[in-house]
Amino acid sequence: MASAATTLRGRACVTGIGTTEYTRGKGSMVSNLLLLLRASVAAINDAGLLPTEIDGIIAPITGGSVRELAANLGTTDLRFSGKIDNGGASAVSALRMAGLAVATGAARHVLVPVGWNGYSSFRAREAEELGILPGAVARDYYMPTGATAPPQWFAMLARRHMHDYALRSEALGEIAVAFRAHAQLNPQAVMRGKPMTLDDYLAAPIISDPYRLLDCSLETDGAAAIVVSARERAEDLPSRPVHIAGAAEGHPFPADCYLNRSDTHHIGLHTAAPEAFAMAELTPKDVDFAEIYDCFTFEALQQIEAAGFCPAGEGQDFIADGAIRLGGALPVNTHGGLLSEAHILGMNHIVEAIRQLRGDAGDRQVDDAQVGIVTGFGDFGEGSIAVLTRSAP
Template sequence: MTAQALRGVAAVVGVGESAYTRGGTDGVTDVSVALDASTAALADAGLTPGDVDGLVPPYMGATAEELIANLGLTGVRFCAQVNLGGASPVAALGYAASAVAAGLARTVLVPVGWAGYSGRRARALSAAEPTTSYRKAVRGLYAPNGVHSPSQVYAQVARRHQHEFGTPAEALGRVAVNTRAHAVATPNAIMRKPMALADHLASRWIVEPYRLLDCCMDSDAGAAVVVTAADDPRHTGRARAVLDGWADARPSEPLDMYNRADFFETGLTTAAPAAWAMAGVGPSDMDFAQIYDCFTFEVLQQLEEAGFCGRGESGDFVLSGHTDPGGRLPINTHGGLLSQAHALGMNHVVEAVRQLRHEAGPRQVDGARLGVVTGWGDLGDGSIAVLRREGR
């Protein structure tokens, strides 16, 4: 079977989120926010835990066993886990769609949850026992040279881009400002205070070229989606987000970001062309893009590697207004990891579905019918999914 044969076989029929918070709620854990989101996603799909026979648990936090026991899932016959860091949730959509297409499951739940404010934060995870490629690289290669946190790891790629292509700080700032503008219009967003470019440029340094407002936040957040066959009769009476193309990949040198033959190569460099070919569309066809935004530069880099502009052209692309609210390619219309919450990137998928169902309220992209979501993980792992509106 070719990848193109899988085009359009599966759809996201339910989405859900926990409350997105930064403390102030007792008892918040990775498991609790994943459960809240899962319950909401099943309700949104008009389904019950008894309908779920497939599960793609998150790469960190709640385990499959915890989710099965606490949700009361009694018929799970397909279960798979993706380990691509922040690229995992988008890649998990492809796993779920493939399971549905193969008849391995009829209803697949894909949840995530991270108590990243009340529990272990990003810095603590980076310093944890090295069990992933990212942690092994930080512990063995980077930490001896003073590089410990994600901001320090990724900032060096951003600085190299600035050196080679002259990418200005204002381009990073434009990403932050646009993302905040969308968060202001999003009820379930943490950072809803308007931001101007001057605010961004005046924020304190974290590690050059990243200022405070270039960095995503620690938060408590869970998000989940439900995937079924696109023609499942339980859902044909409403609009849904059909999966037309998906792919994930690791970079050619997955253990070290700084010594690749192509310095700016990521998993998305390989995954994006495959997903576009599978979907039969291209970057210029997209009505919006939800781009994984752990830091502002990672948005610029993914725009390039996904084919929205050429290598080194993302600064001009953003500063020309293409990605502004109301531009030809609005980005992160929910506020993203920078301003909505850090739900490990699954909140990007939730927002894409809401945009395609035309349920995004004041931030709705007019007439949206095609959208794309990307994931970024660890040392540049990449994932991408192309979604299409179908139904009423």
């Protein structure tokens, strides 16, 4: 931990962001690789760089190798490559890896793209074959019992929390409604123009108890990308750099089977969050907004607790009275999140955090945003977090 703290804090910046359109309906109508390339070119342009200046690439978990990306982009001086396989925690883990690469001199500018045709071609039931969702445990022990899709697996975590802490369905509804309200202010959100009330949420059909339809994230086509640069190089680029003040990841044990853990509620973020905040020399009280990985409503609540914003079991009280809405004590998922903007595996959360800290979020801008966090949640509890700041630490 000490080594990471001395090499990463304040030594790496996000200098470029880019996205494609996020779509459902007929879908993107292009290949997964082309989505990744479009987002990558947009991020490189935003950073004020040429593709030939990118010397590091971290490949996405959803296909598209470093070789394919480099060849198509014309990246001629590749010095660093990597790939993260932490499910929904991968985007933030990749941000951390990119930060460490530029902070240690392994690369100068690292491209991190993430994207997929998650609506038009990918389906949750195909995830095991593609290696995107949990492996042997899910295949050999959960699926034969009929638990074949993510809503069924993650519903068990939510139900356990309800048993131990008397979590109410209305609290999950507040999360869904708040994120949908934020999406109404986001021109890129898939669910813009489709407002939601708590009554709408409660009337939605049950998918896997306690999850209703509106507890579940969107299936979406699209891609997003970032460029991470060494701080001394970022200062010469045209876009305002956003600083990586701290970042960490954590892994529960056993990784892919929460039913056999000594503490079912323990996830990787419980380990990662204290490390990231210590590296940043900040605390949860310093955070102006949070972009929390929200594959399901409960996972957003669980990570609010795990990141240290409130004690275990007190999340539903913490989010009450509009606390996670714009203007509240801790605005969460100001873009609408995976639930209402798009499911781009959390890279869209990073993009939103950069927009907030640049002051470019338009109608959903958090006033005087100086510190934000982004989290990732993968498989059955892999956790990642980055603490980002507007000013250099």
